[in-house]
Amino acid sequence: ADLVKRKYQQMRRPSQPDAQSSGGEAGAAAAAAGANAPKPFSGSISSCFEPHLKCYVELEEKSLMETVDKLVGEEAWEADQGEEEKVLSSSIQVFLHIKKSLKRCSLLTRGQTLLDLARSFQSVLGAYAAKLVSRLEKAGRDVDTKEERFLRVLIINTAEYCYETVGGLGQSIAKMLDSELSDKIDMYQAEDDFSGVITTGIGSLVAGLGASVGAVTDKMSKTNWSAVELVGDVSLYVMELSAVVEAIPTEIGENLSSVHFRLFMDKLIPLVVDNLTGKIQKILPGCSTPALQQLLLDAQAIRSVLLGAGGNVGVVSKGLSGVERVIKGAMLGENGAGAGAGGGGPGGSGGNMGASGVAGGVGKKASAMASHLKFDKTKFDSKKLLDGMKSVKGKWNEKAKGYLNRHKG
Numbered sequence: 001a002d003l004v005k006r007k008y009q010q011m012r013r014p015s016q017p018d019a020q021s022s023g024g025e026a027g028a029a030a031a032a033a034g035a036n037a038p039k040p041f042s043g044s045i046s047s048c049f050e051p052h053l054k055c056y057v058e059l060e061e062k063s064l065m066e067t068v069d070k071l072v073g074e075e076a077w078e079a080d081q082g083e084e085e086k087v088l089s090s091s092i093q094v095f096l097h098i099k100k101s102l103k104r105c106s107l108l109t110r111g112q113t114l115l116d117l118a119r120s121f122q123s124v125l126g127a128y129a130a131k132l133v134s135r136l137e138k139a140g141r142d143v144d145t146k147e148e149r150f151l152r153v154l155i156i157n158t159a160e161y162c163y164e165t166v167g168g169l170g171q172s173i174a175k176m177l178d179s180e181l182s183d184k185i186d187m188y189q190a191e192d193d194f195s196g197v198i199t200t201g202i203g204s205l206v207a208g209l210g211a212s213v214g215a216v217t218d219k220m221s222k223t224n225w226s227a228v229e230l231v232g233d234v235s236l237y238v239m240e241l242s243a244v245v246e247a248i249p250t251e252i253g254e255n256l257s258s259v260h261f262r263l264f265m266d267k268l269i270p271l272v273v274d275n276l277t278g279k280i281q282k283i284l285p286g287c288s289t290p291a292l293q294q295l296l297l298d299a300q301a302i303r304s305v306l307l308g309a310g311g312n313v314g315v316v317s318k319g320l321s322g323v324e325r326v327i328k329g330a331m332l333g334e335n336g337a338g339a340g341a342g343g344g345g346p347g348g349s350g351g352n353m354g355a356s357g358v359a360g361g362v363g364k365k366a367s368a369m370a371s372h373l374k375f376d377k378t379k380f381d382s383k384k385l386l387d388g389m390k391s392v393k394g395k396w397n398e399k400a401k402g403y404l405n406r407h408k409g
Contacts, residue, residue, distance in 0.1 A: 061120035087158040129193035144208035159197035210271045217279040228291035245309040273319030284330040
């Protein structure tokens with residue numbers, strides 16, 4: 001042992017220049033001694049084990065997968081009250097366990113094994129993302145309850161938190177890795193997985209509310225529109241529709257990021273419009289003239305309902321303008337003959353009012369109604385809509401009063 005120690009001490013001892021040599025020769029000798037000096041000892045032992053640490057990475061991944069299963073199994077599917085962000089507590093715990101694993105590995109090596117472990121992290125996070133999607137699909141996309149809406153919002157927020165945290169995790173690993181490996185780290189797959197969760201969550205929100213809207217328009221399509229003789233304030237289905245969407249600003253808008261709320265609304269509005277247009281086209285052949293006028297008035301009211309819920313002005317206006325064109329087209333077929341050949345005056349002026357006249361009259365009434373409907377998008381409710389309409393007409397029919405009494409509070 002003493003012989004080995006003396007050997008390495010001699011190797012580390014710098015060569016002494018000959019006393020008779022010139023200054024230039026001494027400098028050259030010193031430079032040569034520096035070049036031949038032993039390399040730093042740090043990392044020498046761990047680098048020997050680097051090719052054999054694959055089983056270590058597999059063990060860490062297995063442990064993390066089991067942790068994910070445990071955390072999701074114990075998840076209450078409620079927001080963590082101790083956090084400002086409304087996310088699932090399991091997501092925070094998953095990243096804490098990943099960071100602990102990262103720290104353990106970095107104490108052993110910062111080479112290929114650490115890079116391999118980072119790739120395992122992506123598999124673990126992908127598994128967690130898959131469990132979030134599975135929970136979204138558990139109740140079914142057409143289910144629309146307050147609890148399911150909140151859960152969908154919570155999962156969207158959780159996926160957004162994970163997406164943002166994954167980027168920071170990748171940067172931290174890149175700084176830990178040996179310089180020749182730092183440019184090989186990426187977490188793109190994990191980011192794509194959580195982006196997919198967000199898309200699925202928004203789709204579930206839209207589908208759920210779309211199902212509720214569909215139930216309302218189904219009732220509208222079963223109404224006997226041929227029996228309508230007078231234009232009222234607003235049809236019952238409009239009030240029911242407003243009751244469905246009034247929860248959007250508070251239950252969804254206040255809890256989603258502005259970007260994702262806008263995306264949600266831009267997907268929901270076309271769905272509502274398409275549903276409404278399809279149902280109206282089916283009932284138009286049996287509508288009386290007053291019924292057509294009523295539907296046109298309802299369309300104006302629905303425009304205000306959707307804008308009050310946070311819908312984009314351009315998207316809402318484009319969609320409802322299409323609905324109004326369909327109704328006005330039916331009014332043209334209903335009243336065109338009277339406009340062109342009415343009795344009593346030149347050009348048929350003494351006959352029934354033409355489509356443009358009817359539409360114009362209803363349009364003015366609807367515009368007056370809409371002018372009373374000024375909503376705070378974060379505090380919208382159906383009663384504000386109904387009160388605004390009440391100020392235009394002045395008197396509710398018994399059907400509307402009964403609806404209001406049932407929805408007080």
